[in-house]
Amino acid sequence: MPHAPSLRQSDLHDLLRAAVLEDRSAGAFKVHRRVFTDDDVLEIERRVIFDHCWLYTGHESEVAKPSSFVRREVGGRPLIFNRDRNGKLRVFFNTCSHRGALVCWERQGRRRSFQCPYHGWVYSDEGKIIDVPDKASMAPGLVESGQLNLAEVANVASYRGFVFINFDADAMPLEDYLADAKALLDVVSDQGADGMEIVGGTQEYSVNANWKLLQENSADGYHAATTHATYLDYILTRDGASENALRMASAGGGGGPNRKNQLPEGDDNGHDNDFNRVRDLGNGHAVISSIGSAPWGRPYARWVPGWGEEAKEEVAKLKQDIIDRLGTRRGELVANGDRNTLIFPNLVINDIMAITIRTFYPERPDRMDVNAWALAPVGESEASRDRRLRNFLEFLGPAGFASPDDVEMLEMCQSGYLNQIGMEWNDISKGMLKNEPTNTDEEQMRVFWRRWRDLMTDHVGE
Amino acid sequence: MSMQVSSYDLIHEDRQKGIFRVNRQALTSDDVLALERERIFKRCWLYLGHASEVRKPGDFVTRKVMRRPIIFNRDKHGELRAFYNTCPHRGAQVCRERAGSAKSFQCAYHGWTFDNDGGLRGVPGRESYPKDFNANGMYDLPEVQRMESYCDFVFVNFDAGAESLEDYLGGAKDYLQLIALQSKVGMEVISGTQEYHARANWKLLLENSADGYHALTTHATYFDYLKERDGKAAVENNKGKSVFNKPFGQVIDLGNGHTVSESDGAIPWGRPIARFRPGMGEAAREAIEEVRRQLVDRLGEERARIVAEKDFNMLVFPNLAVLNIMAVTVRTFYPLAPDKMDVRAWALGPQDEAATLRDLRMRNFVEFLGPAGFATPDDVEMLELCQEGYQCQPGADWNDLSRGMLTEHEHAAKQDEMQMRNFWRRWRQMLASDDRVSFKIAS
Numbered sequence: 090m091p092h093a094p095s096l097r098q099s100d101l102h103d104l105l106r107a108a109v110l111e112d113r114s115a116g117a118f119k120v121h122r123r124v125f126t127d128d129d130v131l132e133i134e135r136r137v138i139f140d141h142c143w144l145y146t147g148h149e150s151e152v153a154k155p156s157s158f159v160r161r162e163v164g165g166r167p168l169i170f171n172r173d174r175n176g177k178l179r180v181f182f183n184t185c186s187h188r189g190a191l192v193c194w195e196r197q198g199r200r201r202s203f204q205c206p207y208h209g210w211v212y213s214d215e216g217k218i219i220d221v222p223d224k225a226s227m228a229p230g231l232v233e234s235g236q237l238n239l240a241e242v243a244n245v246a247s248y249r250g251f252v253f254i255n256f257d258a259d260a261m262p263l264e265d266y267l268a269d270a271k272a273l274l275d276v277v278s279d280q281g282a283d284g285m286e287i288v289g290g291t292q293e294y295s296v297n298a299n300w301k302l303l304q305e306n307s308a309d310g311y312h313a314a315t316t317h318a319t320y321l322d323y324i325l326t327r328d329g330a331s332e333n334a335l336r337m338a339s340a341g342g343g344g345g346p347n348r349k350n351q352l353p354e355g356d357d358n359g360h361d362n363d364f365n366r367v368r369d370l371g372n373g374h375a376v377i378s379s380i381g382s383a384p385w386g387r388p389y390a391r392w393v394p395g396w397g398e399e400a401k402e403e404v405a406k407l408k409q410d411i412i413d414r415l416g417t418r419r420g421e422l423v424a425n426g427d428r429n430t431l432i433f434p435n436l437v438i439n440d441i442m443a444i445t446i447r448t449f450y451p452e453r454p455d456r457m458d459v460n461a462w463a464l465a466p467v468g469e470s471e472a473s474r475d476r477r478l479r480n481f482l483e484f485l486g487p488a489g490f491a492s493p494d495d496v497e498m499l500e501m502c503q504s505g506y507l508n509q510i511g512m513e514w515n516d517i518s519k520g521m522l523k524n525e526p527t528n529t530d531e532e533q534m535r536v537f538w539r540r541w542r543d544l545m546t547d548h549v550g551e
Numbered sequence: 552m553s554m555q556v557s558s559y560d561l562i563h564e565d566r567q568k569g570i571f572r573v574n575r576q577a578l579t580s581d582d583v584l585a586l587e588r589e590r591i592f593k594r595c596w597l598y599l600g601h602a603s604e605v606r607k608p609g610d611f612v613t614r615k616v617m618r619r620p621i622i623f624n625r626d627k628h629g630e631l632r633a634f635y636n637t638c639p640h641r642g643a644q645v646c647r648e649r650a651g652s653a654k655s656f657q658c659a660y661h662g663w664t665f666d667n668d669g670g671l672r673g674v675p676g677r678e679s680y681p682k683d684f685n686a687n688g689m690y691d692l693p694e695v696q697r698m699e700s701y702c703d704f705v706f707v708n709f710d711a712g713a714e715s716l717e718d719y720l721g722g723a724k725d726y727l728q729l730i731a732l733q734s735k736v737g738m739e740v741i742s743g744t745q746e747y748h749a750r751a752n753w754k755l756l757l758e759n760s761a762d763g764y765h766a767l768t769t770h771a772t773y774f775d776y777l778k779e780r781d782g783k784a785a786v787e788n789n790k791g792k793s794v795f796n797k798p799f800g801q802v803i804d805l806g807n808g809h810t811v812s813e814s815d816g817a818i819p820w821g822r823p824i825a826r827f828r829p830g831m832g833e834a835a836r837e838a839i840e841e842v843r844r845q846l847v848d849r850l851g852e853e854r855a856r857i858v859a860e861k862d863f864n865m866l867v868f869p870n871l872a873v874l875n876i877m878a879v880t881v882r883t884f885y886p887l888a889p890d891k892m893d894v895r896a897w898a899l900g901p902q903d904e905a906a907t908l909r910d911l912r913m914r915n916f917v918e919f920l921g922p923a924g925f926a927t928p929d930d931v932e933m934l935e936l937c938q939e940g941y942q943c944q945p946g947a948d949w950n951d952l953s954r955g956m957l958t959e960h961e962h963a964a965k966q967d968e969m970q971m972r973n974f975w976r977r978w979r980q981m982l983a984s985d986d987r988v989s990f991k992i993a994s
Binding site for chain 2: 140162165166167168182183184185186187188189190191194204205206207208209222223226227228229231237240242243256
């Protein structure tokens with residue numbers, strides 16, 4: 090056989106059962122490095138995770154008008170995400186039912202129909218086949234049978250404008266799947282009085298590392314002081330030695346507990362206090378969050394000196410508007426809270442100095458494709474949008490202060506995994522024995538890995 | 552991880568309803584490709600080259616056929632030979648040039664030399680080997696199991712027990728003859744090879760190489776160009792419709808999975824042998840008419856008309872396309888991976904062709920089917936778009952090849968898909984052959 094020999098099926102199952110080792114009493118948590126390097130593991134991930142979990146596809150604002158569409162690749166599959174002429178959101182497999190060519194090769198636009206460039210078959214924006222050149226040569230009734238319509242993704246659902254798909258027709262409803270992560274999508278979406286929108290443009294890049302490393306990295310408070318020393322130096326130089334910046338830059342990544350109980354007494358039931366720490370959101374989702382203790386500015390709404398005195402007044406007003414709209418407690422949370430939310434398996438919503446929606450897919454065990462978008466309040470002023478986009482690029486952009494350093498770290502990790510004969514395990518135990526792990530602990534990764542382990546081993550033996 | 556299926560599960564054929572579908576795993580699975588290598592490429596006759604490429608004793612070309620490096624040459628006795636290009640000592644390729652003339656080949660590693668008939672001639676340090684070293688010829692250059700030719704088209708087969716080339720070619724022989732008849736003294740490969748890759752399964756190019764259905768859409772640019780250059784009459788009928796708009800020509804099953812898609816004089820372009828069209832320029836008219844007169848003298852009116860006017864795209868199973876249209880393109884291609892292939896193509900022309908016509912031929916050769924021509928880049932784009940679409944599995948799992956199926960026994964037009972069905976039926980049969988062992992595909 091020309092391709093690499095596979096693990097024997099039984100070896101693979103043994104590997105998966107033993108890949109995540111957890112000893113709660115000893116505070117030990119280890120992940121075997123083969124899960125980052127093995128082709129067979131990736132194949133199972135595709136089948137049991139990517140083909141059964143809800144996967145982020147886009148935001149409703151991207152297809153605001155009837156017949157508008159964007160092209161997307163989700164889980165390695167080329168898709169058309171559109172709103173049909175009747176306003177219904179749809180997701181089609183972007184492949185002609187004739188010989189398979191992509192029927193849509195523009196990135197985005199508005200079209201009532203899609204024509205395959207190969208032999209000219211035409212589909213409506215509802216996926217119906219509406220024209221076959223020289224139809225007389227086709228079997229009678231074949232075109233009308235619906236069998237040649239564009240194939241549609243089994244399950245499409247949205248929550249607060251975030252549109253997800255599931256390739257499994259029998260999947261649980263999206264809201265059940267999102268579990269407590271819904272509250273985080275609420276907080277993010279509540280920033281805009283008139284809703285939220287994707288700011289045009291996509292960040293696209295590839296990383297020579299396993300996809301799970303970026304999920305770990307996207308809510309890792311521990312690496313900031315070392316990996317992002319350059320950024321913290323820059324902030325200290327630009328904005329001055331604020332308490333927040335100094336704490337983040339100190340050894341151990343800020344060390345001490347997050348500042349707590351910063352939320353004013355409020356009108357809700359106190360539930361929002363939960364946001365002020367690492368939280369398991371259910372189904373493998375997790376969040377790390379803090380209130381007012383990060384060193385950067387938030388366009389909605391926390392001013393920093395680097396924005397200049399002239400911005401001070403508008404930022405203060407934006408915050409006041411949010412408080413007027415949502416109340417003092419909820420308003421403070423929405424405006425001044427920073428949070429990195431991980432939605433299993435591959436969606437990150439980093440609501441920090443801007444809102445970055447990031448998703449990524451494995452191309453190979455050691456390579457992933459990353460896509461990211463900026464989410465912003467509808468109707469944002471030009472000045473505020475400008476601050477937001479600068480922030481969007483400055484830290485998490487592919488050429489920002491953070492992402493290149495992160496990518497470098499992930500690729501160094503992946504290279505390190507070549508040493509499996511000598512060192513087989515990653516350690517993810519930080520803060521495991523604490524009652525309340527902090528943002529610089531690793532509970533959020535453990536939440537991910539426990540879910541990963543459950544899904545991957547549930548299917549063993551199938 | 553996988554389920555056991557046979558190649559018959561990958562093709563859904565309903566003759567009554569006229570439905571023919573191919574599961575896209577056939578175009579994406581590593582296991583399918585592994586099986587194709589075993590059951591198709593190791594058993595079928597594969598095109599190696601044209602006898603004209605090694606005209607004189609000592610002439611050679613080196614070539615890869617299904618990843619195997621081969622020396623195709625004419626030995627000192629004038630015999631065509633096909634050797635594996637690998638030293639029997641430690642395996643290095645003994646010939647590193649693409650083409651040339653050599654009485655012997657010397658391995659670059661330890662210096663062993665071989666006659667151009669494959670015999671081991673020199674071994675440095677011979678005294679350290681036994682006296683009867685190579686008495687049985689086991690250190691001669693290894694020869695490809697089988698090599699046979701028909702009308703100067705030379706094929707190899709890696710299965711020593713394979714049927715003869717002529718039996719294998721079946722009805723394809725008639726069409727190879729039609730090409731040979733274009734010249735009184737013989738055809739030749741015009742030096743130079745078109746080499747390119749496509750990120751698509753190899754079978755997609757087989758389908759595409761005789762697909763009359765895609766012309767109007769995929770090749771719209773080319774027809775616009777012809778219209779501009781040669782005038783409307785060249786590409787449209789008197790109702791202003793493209794000649795490709797309605798089914799025309801015919802497709803014929805040649806046996807063993809081979810098929811030809813042909814038409815007589817219905818196509819807008821000219822042929823150096825021998826159909827004049829205005830786009831060729833008035834200067835060429837006289838030369839082409841002269842060629843036509845000579846054909847009539849040599850072959851008679853009817854045979855000459857067929858040789859001059861018949862355009863055909865012939866698919867020789869599994870991976871040879873002989874495209875006798877505005878020029879003669881001989882095209883073969885090999886899988887590198889399920890989603891990647893290597894393509895090679897050559898131009899054939901009469902050895903005695905006048906310079907003006909040779910010039911026309913070469914323009915035609917690159918104009919449409921050349922890697923930077925009007926057609927091939929568009930075709931490659933389509934095949935790559937198809938391959939990308941196959942990522943939608945499971946979800947969108949089948950290709951449709953039903954066109955014209957209900958009428959294929961009375962008549963199959965060029966725009967129908969009988970030629971593809973014919974290929975796939977043979978493919979299905981060969982993959983499932985003998986022991987009918989099933990194979991794995993990802994579920």
